[in-house]
Amino acid sequence: MPRIDNLTSLFMKFPGIGTRQSKRFVYFLLAQNPHFVEQLAYEISILQKSITRCGECFRFYTNNGKLSENNVCDICVNDTDNTTILVVEKDTDFESVKRSGNYTGKYFILGGTIPVLTPDPTTKIRINELIARIKKGAPEGLQEIILALSSNPESDFTREYIIKTITPTTKELGIIITSLGRGLSTGTELEYSDRDTIHHALKNRR
């Protein structure tokens, strides 16, 4: 049935959704009350209009209709703590750190990671934007760049690339680069930990 097939094929584009589940989504919607379906269609239709990407940290934020001067988010506008910029891969990482409530400084969204052997890494992450952000931050009191990337080969490779690329700038501006501490994360079994994790866990013992 055309209508059902159209919507099914659209849902199949969603991350992690296959034929079976997208079809289930469609029949689920068919069985819902019209109000729910209208609301869903409405929220989807206005999503991109009401959410903007911040011109400074590149995270998505609600613009409440009006755009702040030169389109900057509430966190970047706020002037309380300019000493650190925490660099994450994507918006959901930003949300995790924000939720943890342990950090009061600025953020920067890379927009991805660099697969090993990528010919032109600059196209994969916002490296030039990051350098520009650092230069802009220096006179405002920026002292430290915190690389808050995940811990896996691709993220590690990306971190190395960033450090290599921004060091000339940070050196010149007297800004230090740090990375998240390594060790046992919640739920880790010592028995199954790799030498690297054990090495860091021993070094960071307290």
Place this chain on the structure above:
Amino acid sequence: MPRIDNLTSLFMKFPGIGTRQSKRFVYFLLAQNPHFVEQLAYEISILQKSITRCGECFRFYTNNGKLSENNVCDICVNDTDNTTILVVEKDTDFESVKRSGNYTGKYFILGGTIPVLTPDPTTKIRINELIARIKKGAPEGLQEIILALSSNPESDFTREYIIKTITPTTKELGIIITSLGRGLSTGTELEYSDRDTIHHALKNRR
């Protein structure tokens, strides 16, 4: 962010979707090109308007704007094979049988199964509608009701209930009731088969 939270909570109502994945859906949509998002919103908004539930077999079908006389689907309207009605639990079961291309008769969607110990089963499945459908079918040449339910305790219980409930009607009208054959289904390992499956597989050997 209100907009993102609203949409996240709507996606969380989808079958099998938790907080994490609905949030991923939202960020996925934020990153898509506006055309895709508009198309999705559009297809969702018109879904229920363009799909109707057939008044005779109760499956969803495309009405192409205009409703057929007393809202009956193409299969029910078609007059070639009125000898059998294949009774399934839900629309996706109907689709599997349809796709298999082995069946040319009529269908009937129960709309669910009956959990064991349900006080009033008639509210769980379209049992009265089924009886009405059988009475309507008799003069048109209906000879057999095929109960095509899944093979698990709840479906088995539902089948027993249907047989018990429709038998007076079918007996009187000289209509027989059959159930799908049991045996090894594709992918079944004999080693892990229960006594029941082996019993049927031996009985149905050919």
Place this chain on the structure above:
Amino acid sequence: MPRIDNLTSLFMKFPGIGTRQSKRFVYFLLAQNPHFVEQLAYEISILQKSITRCGECFRFYTNNGKLSENNVCDICVNDTDNTTILVVEKDTDFESVKRSGNYTGKYFILGGTIPVLTPDPTTKIRINELIARIKKGAPEGLQEIILALSSNPESDFTREYIIKTITPTTKELGIIITSLGRGLSTGTELEYSDRDTIHHALKNRR
């Protein structure tokens, strides 16, 4: 530690057991009371001595020390039902059928299946032994060979090969060949069934 490593490497040969679990087995045994460990070592040491492969159906059976005349198992010796031979891939399949309590005839263990594209299939299963068994069975009242193989590509291919290979013999002896019935096995969801299963389930409906 040599001893621990030796035993670990032996357990790693067990089906489906990796380094981690075999190591866990060893530490598990270290922590058991000596009696349990002795008993385990004893049962393992006498296993092959007390279990023989039947010379007629090729299943493993307990010889209770003494071997029955020309090494035949209790089922093959027993003379009540010689009309059918049920052919299975392996001993655990035999056990499933036996446990199901639906079958009173004879058995035959193929000893495996034939991977598609095997140059010399006769080395993979006891096909010659099966033909010999059929010839021996004929004068004793054998009327039917039941191919009780699993339902997957390799088993299907094996079944085709067996039918092709034994047909000349069975034709000549007036013995029929049957296969287990196909259809919904316990636990099968109609929604996820392939066309083949639905096809058989419809054909075998009753």
Place this chain on the structure above:
Amino acid sequence: MPRIDNLTSLFMKFPGIGTRQSKRFVYFLLAQNPHFVEQLAYEISILQKSITRCGECFRFYTNNGKLSENNVCDICVNDTDNTTILVVEKDTDFESVKRSGNYTGKYFILGGTIPVLTPDPTTKIRINELIARIKKGAPEGLQEIILALSSNPESDFTREYIIKTITPTTKELGIIITSLGRGLSTGTELEYSDRDTIHHALKNRR
């Protein structure tokens, strides 16, 4: 078949092994060459005789027939680094740390963890033996107890209990207590990290 059933029921006592797999183990052994089976039975039978639990760190070690004076393992006998004792839950944790090659001091195996709400924790872990070990270690240069427990509620509870219980002794002897560093372990996705892990990862950044 008694023999097969006996061995099956013994394998079923193995950690993580159910009926089906233990039966597969038995048929696997039936099919192996006798030499392999004898070797397995032999290694199992001598395991406990050739492995002893060290009287000082309580780990299992090979005694090579003769027991070292008052039954102490090679690591505990060795006199190079007496400054630290690394306390782990079980032997496999010891092996992980040993393998990582980052630690040269002494070890102590607790022999388990303490389920929350245990009436008498002293029966669950070697807490008294640990205190005795600390007192013995002090004159030999012991300066630090490293609690190398896993990171989960039960292990955390156990660590708290140990700290509370040994502190009087360590205080008096001027020995410090440390725990493994927390942070991102290899393979951790920032997005899925809990507030606690992010909190430590930020604090331990370098």
